[in-house]
């Protein structure tokens with residue numbers, strides 16, 4: 001199976017924050033942002049694998065900045081690394097200033113998707129070739145994050161998480 005560049009999977013969703021999507025402080029409701037990120041990540045996973053893909057895990061979400069009503073929000077999702085059937089998707093969320101157009105990073109998240117066949121069984125996906133410095137950093141750390149996610153899900157014994165353990169012992 002031919003390896004693919006991380007950039008080939010890029011999915012960009014831009015939308016405005018409407019009144020029905022806010023919390024009582026008039027900022028974007030967290031669940032709405034999770035859904036937007038899930039949609040973008042799903043498209044990135046599909047572009048990489050050209051398969052049906054399902055969300056296997058939400059590994060990390062940081063709601064660093066509130067996003068006010070009326071903001072223009074851009075969600076960018078890319079496959080940072082693929083394994084056998086699973087793909088780590090790294091998601092960056094940006095807002096843009098109405099007058100200057102300057103973009104500010106608001107949030108980020110990491111999701112895991114799995115490519116499946118018509119019956120829901122996992123199938124193999126192409127490898128990822130990281131190109132930029134950021135893509136290489138994310139690629140390198142993805143294996144540790146996969147191990148942490150599997151340990152937390154009770155699907156891997158901590159002793160088997162070799163690369164993750166090395167973080168604490170080296």
Ligand SMILES: CC(C)(COP(=O)(O)OP(=O)(O)OC[C@H]1O[C@@H](n2cnc3c(N)ncnc32)[C@H](O)[C@@H]1OP(=O)(O)O)[C@@H](O)C(=O)NCCC(=O)NCCS
Pocket residue numbers: 054055056057082083084085086087112114116120122146149150153155
């Ligand atoms: C995700 C799913 C396909 C995994 O199926 P499974 O029978 O556990 O299959 P496997 O154990 O072979 O795991 C498949 C891959 O998922 C990875 N995986 C499973 N759970 C994971 C987790 N919590 N974190 C990270 N990766 C995980 C495995 O490591 C494996 O990766 P690899 O093939 O790249 O090595 C299955 O659990 C499923 O269909 N879940 C429901 C998905 C869904 O409906 N999502 C929408 C939200 S409602």
